[in-house]
Amino acid sequence: MNGVNGSSISPGATIGILGGGQLGRMLAMAAAQLGLKTHIYAPEVDSPAFDVATRFTLGRYDDMQALQAFAAQVDCVTYEFENIPAETVAALEHLRPVYPDRAALTTSQDRLNEKNFFNGLGIATAPFVDVEDAGALARAVAQIGRPAILKTRRFGYDGKGQAVVRESADLAAVYRSLGGLPCILEGVVRFSREISVIAARSNNGQFSAYDVAENIHSHHILAKTIVPAHISTGTAARALDIAAQIATALNYVGVFAVEMFVAEDAEGTERLIVNEMVPRVHNSGHWTLDGAVTSQFEQHIRAICGWPLGSTRRHGRIEMQNLIGVEAEAWHDIMSEARASVRLYGKQEMRPGRKMGHVTRVFEEN
Amino acid sequence: MNGVNGSSISPGATIGILGGGQLGRMLAMAAAQLGLKTHIYAPEVDSPAFDVATRFTLGRYDDMQALQAFAAQVDCVTYEFENIPAETVAALEHLRPVYPDRAALTTSQDRLNEKNFFNGLGIATAPFVDVEDAGALARAVAQIGRPAILKTRRFGYDGKGQAVVRESADLAAVYRSLGGLPCILEGVVRFSREISVIAARSNNGQFSAYDVAENIHSHHILAKTIVPAHISTGTAARALDIAAQIATALNYVGVFAVEMFVAEDAEGTERLIVNEMVPRVHNSGHWTLDGAVTSQFEQHIRAICGWPLGSTRRHGRIEMQNLIGVEAEAWHDIMSEARASVRLYGKQEMRPGRKMGHVTRVFEEN
Numbered sequence: 001m002n003g004v005n006g007s008s009i010s011p012g013a014t015i016g017i018l019g020g021g022q023l024g025r026m027l028a029m030a031a032a033q034l035g036l037k038t039h040i041y042a043p044e045v046d047s048p049a050f051d052v053a054t055r056f057t058l059g060r061y062d063d064m065q066a067l068q069a070f071a072a073q074v075d076c077v078t079y080e081f082e083n084i085p086a087e088t089v090a091a092l093e094h095l096r097p098v099y100p101d102r103a104a105l106t107t108s109q110d111r112l113n114e115k116n117f118f119n120g121l122g123i124a125t126a127p128f129v130d131v132e133d134a135g136a137l138a139r140a141v142a143q144i145g146r147p148a149i150l151k152t153r154r155f156g157y158d159g160k161g162q163a164v165v166r167e168s169a170d171l172a173a174v175y176r177s178l179g180g181l182p183c184i185l186e187g188v189v190r191f192s193r194e195i196s197v198i199a200a201r202s203n204n205g206q207f208s209a210y211d212v213a214e215n216i217h218s219h220h221i222l223a224k225t226i227v228p229a230h231i232s233t234g235t236a237a238r239a240l241d242i243a244a245q246i247a248t249a250l251n252y253v254g255v256f257a258v259e260m261f262v263a264e265d266a267e268g269t270e271r272l273i274v275n276e277m278v279p280r281v282h283n284s285g286h287w288t289l290d291g292a293v294t295s296q297f298e299q300h301i302r303a304i305c306g307w308p309l310g311s312t313r314r315h316g317r318i319e320m321q322n323l324i325g326v327e328a329e330a331w332h333d334i335m336s337e338a339r340a341s342v343r344l345y346g347k348q349e350m351r352p353g354r355k356m357g358h359v360t361r362v363f364e365e366n
Numbered sequence: 367m368n369g370v371n372g373s374s375i376s377p378g379a380t381i382g383i384l385g386g387g388q389l390g391r392m393l394a395m396a397a398a399q400l401g402l403k404t405h406i407y408a409p410e411v412d413s414p415a416f417d418v419a420t421r422f423t424l425g426r427y428d429d430m431q432a433l434q435a436f437a438a439q440v441d442c443v444t445y446e447f448e449n450i451p452a453e454t455v456a457a458l459e460h461l462r463p464v465y466p467d468r469a470a471l472t473t474s475q476d477r478l479n480e481k482n483f484f485n486g487l488g489i490a491t492a493p494f495v496d497v498e499d500a501g502a503l504a505r506a507v508a509q510i511g512r513p514a515i516l517k518t519r520r521f522g523y524d525g526k527g528q529a530v531v532r533e534s535a536d537l538a539a540v541y542r543s544l545g546g547l548p549c550i551l552e553g554v555v556r557f558s559r560e561i562s563v564i565a566a567r568s569n570n571g572q573f574s575a576y577d578v579a580e581n582i583h584s585h586h587i588l589a590k591t592i593v594p595a596h597i598s599t600g601t602a603a604r605a606l607d608i609a610a611q612i613a614t615a616l617n618y619v620g621v622f623a624v625e626m627f628v629a630e631d632a633e634g635t636e637r638l639i640v641n642e643m644v645p646r647v648h649n650s651g652h653w654t655l656d657g658a659v660t661s662q663f664e665q666h667i668r669a670i671c672g673w674p675l676g677s678t679r680r681h682g683r684i685e686m687q688n689l690i691g692v693e694a695e696a697w698h699d700i701m702s703e704a705r706a707s708v709r710l711y712g713k714q715e716m717r718p719g720r721k722m723g724h725v726t727r728v729f730e731e732n
Contacts, residue, residue, distance in 0.1 A: 011697060011710045011712070012712070012714065025398070028418075029395050029398065029399070029418065032391070032395065032417060032418045032712065033395070033709050033710075034708070034709075034710055035697075035710025035711060035712045035713075035723065036712070037417055037712065038417075050420075051398060051403055051404075051420040052394075052395065052398045052418050052419075052420075053418075054416075054417040054418075290659070293656070293704075293705070293707065293728070294707070302701065307698065307701050308698070308701040308702040310701065310707070311704045311705065313704075315681050331377060331401075332673065332674070335668065335673050335674040335676065336674040338659075338677045338679075339659070339677065341659065341660070341676070342400070343399050343400075343401075344377045344399075344400055344401025345401060346377070346378070346398060346401045346402070346403065347401075348378065357401065362659070
């Protein structure tokens, strides 16, 4: 089909997706629903996204020859996870448009860059100090106080790459426990809730966000998302503003998530502290598949194609529950529930902590 | 994942689908959302369903060797269209469970068998007479009157295989125009509306139906579906009863459609006349993808797997519009509409009369 202008992509085109997990899988299905073909590039043999893609390439992210062949077969490139090496994106962006672009990726990949970027926009974060070595950690602890959290600057997710610095901690041991990598030390934020904004910014500047989600974690993994979050209207509006501000500053293209803490003072006034920005579709947006007019996966595809963004309207009040490890054994029981939509990711092996699927329950609005 | 009992299929299993069009494509995506793998078997090189399936076989429906190899790689078999040769199903059913079964297929494939089946259940149809040859046509016309419609007993769809017998018609010429095949002659039904029921019956006997849909055709092709249909509550209940009666009589497994006419007498009392039963997911159920808790595609997969059927609840008042031929060029404009979900089938060639996609618009309930 014909495109609408020179820069946009048309149905029939092929979307290249780096990463073959459940996010790539759901992105590929969303693209197919819009008449697009998909090509997954991933290093894992049993990538769940391979099963629903038009084509796939089994390749490492540093295999430049395979990446070039991949680029030659697609019309644009996106990715399902933020730990794609920046060099991979650098190699691809000379060949095909890559969304979100490298600036968004490199900003979010490094906690120090990311927090400096937020603070530069006047967005509040937890207090933090750069920790380049064990000696710097002692100085950082003197500044931030204890307890504090030492985090590697790069490649952290689901609580990995983090260590708590307690009163009694041996600083050298804590630093070594994270592999001696460049870190930041973060002050502990006392918060009442964790929330996230899932938003999209299109190739042509259009911005759209879903209602703010409230997230409940268990063992550092998202267990449950509730929409709308139990926060004031004013706080919700400020959370959306922060997301819009970040998107504009990065000239961002695609769906992204902003994770925030809600802190309350003695009078119950809510204050937002931004934790991180995730440049991809996000687990706390999975409810949109069955609970909103347009899913975050479709929204991402629309955004990177330069197409109009879809409606973010909810079908009701939402509860999304992750099915982690053996929790997925409940799939059959959940299917009997009238309000539940269960989604399974087609992963062959059930492992503790592994995200196997999720359930979205939609209730009448209160 | 573990199954619940010996006869049911579990996530991780492979669903074999005969037919590679948009219905196969949407079935395959629904199966993938439930953690299943899919294998499409179709004779057309550019089958849109190939793009979203785990595997595909390009093969003819009479290639018994290819069918056997296909069966060996799947856990059960279903199909996306009702003109699959019964011999194909006969060959497969010895190797793997096939749903819906051959009885449902052979009943619905032959208009004479189908109408006799309906009448045997006390379900009203248009008057009809078997027409085995040109001589029989003259006797049939004497019985039914003119105008009447001559229809081939087998392989008709979207108005193909039909000819109107008008006052002035040369009967021999009309008969020849349909290729001299076995036919039936049908009396013309004066109806006020065309409706359809999309229903499912599970492997374990559970029955579930969506609200009755009203269908508007143009040039014998479905143009628009509205849900709920503009019929009385009593008529809607009778329509659902008829679908349940048919499903039970056939011991049916899967999703099916029953097309009906609503005739009104002088006092406005509505009467239902069943046109045909279609043993597969149906165009007038496409709205369920974006307008109901469970799509007809997911419902079919649940039914054939022996899993609990999902909720058929609507998200609002529905209008589904087919995008036929060049109508699909409007995809970009439709994407700007707040209430519209556009689905494109990934067909490479846009031809007049070809179903390229559809739009579902969901409105607040009146």
